[in-house]
Amino acid sequence: MSRLIVASQLPDLFNSVFAQHVGDAEIVAVPPGLAAPLPAQAKVLVAAPFRKAGGVLPPEPPKGWPYDVQWVQLVSVGIDFYPDWLFDGPVVTSARGSSAVALAEFALAAILADAKRLPDIWIDKAARWAPQPLKLIAGTTLGLVGFGAIGEALAPRAQALGLNVIATRRSDKPIPTPGVERVADLKTLFARSDHVVLAAPATPETQRLIGREVLAAAKPGLHLINIARGALIDDEALLEALDDGRVSRASLDVTHPEPLTEGHPFYSHPKVRLSPHTSVHTPDTRINLATRFAENLARFRSGAPLADVVDLSRGY
Numbered sequence: 001m002s003r004l005i006v007a008s009q010l011p012d013l014f015n016s017v018f019a020q021h022v023g024d025a026e027i028v029a030v031p032p033g034l035a036a037p038l039p040a041q042a043k044v045l046v047a048a049p050f051r052k053a054g055g056v057l058p059p060e061p062p063k064g065w066p067y068d069v070q071w072v073q074l075v076s077v078g079i080d081f082y083p084d085w086l087f088d089g090p091v092v093t094s095a096r097g098s099s100a101v102a103l104a105e106f107a108l109a110a111i112l113a114d115a116k117r118l119p120d121i122w123i124d125k126a127a128r129w130a131p132q133p134l135k136l137i138a139g140t141t142l143g144l145v146g147f148g149a150i151g152e153a154l155a156p157r158a159q160a161l162g163l164n165v166i167a168t169r170r171s172d173k174p175i176p177t178p179g180v181e182r183v184a185d186l187k188t189l190f191a192r193s194d195h196v197v198l199a200a201p202a203t204p205e206t207q208r209l210i211g212r213e214v215l216a217a218a219k220p221g222l223h224l225i226n227i228a229r230g231a232l233i234d235d236e237a238l239l240e241a242l243d244d245g246r247v248s249r250a251s252l253d254v255t256h257p258e259p260l261t262e263g264h265p266f267y268s269h270p271k272v273r274l275s276p277h278t279s280v281h282t283p284d285t286r287i288n289l290a291t292r293f294a295e296n297l298a299r300f301r302s303g304a305p306l307a308d309v310v311d312l313s314r315g316y
């Protein structure tokens with residue numbers, strides 16, 4: 001079998017993990033973005049994000065899609081860090097699933113931190129020795145907005161802790177996890193849930209999906225957790241819902257924009273727990289991405305359809 005050349009815009013840390021997984025293919029490091037031509041024989045491009053947080057996407061090159069490759073693998077699940085014109089070229093696959101367990105654990109950590117009042121119960125002086133009332137999460141209801149790779153990782157973990165899980169998704173595909181109830185719409189999901197985790201992509205359809213109307217239907221005291229994309233939330237509507245008590249807490253690992261400008265109310269609001277898009281940063285995501293890439297590489301070599309292909313018209 002000829003040695004297949006994969007041009008990778010990822011850092012050495014990723015490339016060495018990829019190299020361990022792809023057997024006969026050769027990983028050739030190239031600079032990110034459009035800065036340099038690719039090796040002439042490269043058939044595959046592993047693309048780093050085309051913009052940094054807070055940055056802008058590059059315009060389409062004057063002569064259109066610039067590279068003579070047959071497949072582009074993205075390093076992220078969301079496609080919002082890549083320009084639309086990137087999808088006018090060869091088939092593009094996303095990193096779908098590579099961080100699903102990391103994100104599921106992060107969502108559960110947010111739920112437990114709220115119920116068990118972490119970190120507030122940890123004391124550093126005798127004067128604070130006063131037991132605090134805590135909440136149980138067993139028997140409560142978790143609502144999932146989106147039921148893709150993250151939903152599939154999170155639902156059974158939540159069920160194992162005794163939570164009831166309900167979900168919505170865009171398509172009419174069934175929910176594959178036994179025991180997860182599909183609900184008809186977002187308002188019903190918010191009305192029935194004690195915790196809601198956003199696990200859907202940023203698309204034109206999901207921009208500010210969580211706005212006044214949906215939040216008005218929320219079960220009083222609901223905890224909203226966003227590990228997907230900040231654009232899904234209408235921030236003003238969320239602040240109103242936090243202030244009037246319909247939402248008791250918002251745990252936000254993603255915001256729009258990123259980073260939030262200095263002085264944004266989310267930094268100081270007593271009911272907001274803000275983290276800097278950090279849920280994905282666990283070592284397994286590199287290995288998972290490399291494993292899934294290697295599986296797709298085998299399909300690519302044999303001419304079989306690739307998994308995790310991005311459909312730009314759908315937005316994920």
Ligand SMILES: NC(=O)c1ccc[n+]([C@@H]2O[C@H](COP(=O)([O-])OP(=O)(O)OC[C@H]3O[C@@H](n4cnc5c(N)ncnc54)[C@H](OP(=O)(O)O)[C@@H]3O)[C@@H](O)[C@H]2O)c1
Nearest residue numbers: 077078146147148149150169170171199200201227228280
């Ligand atoms: N924080 C991070 O670093 C990080 C890491 C990974 C992912 N993410 C974000 O999380 C998103 C989800 O990740 P994933 O791996 O679960 O993606 P996925 O496997 O592609 O699943 C996306 C899910 O969202 C659903 N969906 C799409 N539009 C919707 C809508 N309007 N209303 C309700 N559900 C909708 C889809 O429904 P159908 O299946 O029915 O089409 C699908 O179930 C990604 O797109 C990305 O933006 C963030």
